[in-house]
Amino acid sequence: MVVLVDTVSVNQVRPRHPEKVNRPDALSPPKPDWIRVRAPNTRGYADTRKIVKENGLVTVCEEAGCPNIGECWDKKHATFMIMGDTCTRACAFCNVKTGMPGALEAAEPEHVAEATFKLGLTHVVVTSVDRDDLADGGAEHFARTIRAIRERCPTTTIEILTPDFLRKEGALEVVVAAKPDVFNHNLETVPARYLSVRPGARYFHSIRLLQRVKEIDPTIFTKSGIMVGLGEERHEVLQVMDDLRSAEVDFLTIGQYLQPTRKHHAVMRYVTPDEFAGYEKVAYTKGFLMVSASPLTRSSHHAGEDFAKLQAARTARAR
Numbered sequence: 001m002v003v004l005v006d007t008v009s010v011n012q013v014r015p016r017h018p019e020k021v022n023r024p025d026a027l028s029p030p031k032p033d034w035i036r037v038r039a040p041n042t043r044g045y046a047d048t049r050k051i052v053k054e055n056g057l058v059t060v061c062e063e064a065g066c067p068n069i070g071e072c073w074d075k076k077h078a079t080f081m082i083m084g085d086t087c088t089r090a091c092a093f094c095n096v097k098t099g100m101p102g103a104l105e106a107a108e109p110e111h112v113a114e115a116t117f118k119l120g121l122t123h124v125v126v127t128s129v130d131r132d133d134l135a136d137g138g139a140e141h142f143a144r145t146i147r148a149i150r151e152r153c154p155t156t157t158i159e160i161l162t163p164d165f166l167r168k169e170g171a172l173e174v175v176v177a178a179k180p181d182v183f184n185h186n187l188e189t190v191p192a193r194y195l196s197v198r199p200g201a202r203y204f205h206s207i208r209l210l211q212r213v214k215e216i217d218p219t220i221f222t223k224s225g226i227m228v229g230l231g232e233e234r235h236e237v238l239q240v241m242d243d244l245r246s247a248e249v250d251f252l253t254i255g256q257y258l259q260p261t262r263k264h265h266a267v268m269r270y271v272t273p274d275e276f277a278g279y280e281k282v283a284y285t286k287g288f289l290m291v292s293a294s295p296l297t298r299s300s301h302h303a304g305e306d307f308a309k310l311q312a313a314r315t316a317r318a319r
């Protein structure tokens with residue numbers, strides 16, 4: 001008898017982004033001097049990693065290949081990514097694995113709460129993959145996670161960075177009812193770039209989502225961000241600012257897009273630190289309470305410090 005072993009399929013590792021493997025390589029220009037990051041090799045980094053792994057958690061810091069991981073984890077600032085490590089969308093900029101995710105882990109909210117406690121976080125950021133496969137897009141899981149953190153760490157403020165819950169009627173309301181302190185939903189880019197950068201999303205749906213959070217609960221801070229260097233024009237960025245202000249968004253972040261692999265969208269341009277400073281200045285004149293614009297700005301970078309500034313800015317404006 002002859003036994004045939006199919007070594008090809010046995011040894012085949014599923015690619016992280018199956019939808020991108022046949023794309024031609026997209027070449028980006030070399031990184032300029034101002035994109036410099038700290039190597040992830042400190043004691044604080046190792047401690048954070050241990051707590052994350054012990055609680056079986058996924059972080060966007062690792063999955064997205066964030067350039068700030070050395071700095072943030074050294075200070076024990078990790079951003080938890082709930083509902084698995086596999087996303088149902090396939091955005092051209094994102095390094096998170098794509099495909100069909102597994103079932104939700106029922107105990108994950110408590111694990112996130114426990115890790116928040118062990119890391120001693122006074123402000124925690126929780127994000128998720130897109131879960132278009134779930135009837136509520138994962139809204140109830142988000143709400144459960146917020147409640148679990150409140151119970152375990154009553155003084156910790158909670159920031160969530162959510163998907164767009166596109167075509168998930170009533171999902172947003174479930175999340176808002178759990179009362180996060182900050183509701184963040186990123187626009188990612190200007191509307192003209194959506195088709196090539198964020199094809200599964202709709203720009204005005206995202207704007208409306210942010211507006212709706214304020215309509216339901218005006219006490220919740222709202223936040224959104226975009227990446228630049230994806231081929232957008234300056235006037236388009238200014239228009240995004242106006243759109244966000246008409247939705248009463250409080251906090252804007254703008255950072256440089258960095259290409260995770262050659263199969264992802266190319267970096268079209270490195271925006272200079274002076275241009276970022278210019279964006280920040282204009283955004284403040286348009287009425288945002290807080291603006292963070294720099295090459296390495298990311299939604300959750302310095303989120304704790306920024307939350308304190310956000311509160312102070314709201315108080316000052318109310319006077």
Ligand code: SF4
Pocket residue numbers: 060061062066067068069070072073077078079298299300301302
């Ligand atoms: S900026 Fe955010 S995603 Fe990046 S390492 Fe820091 S906490 Fe993680």
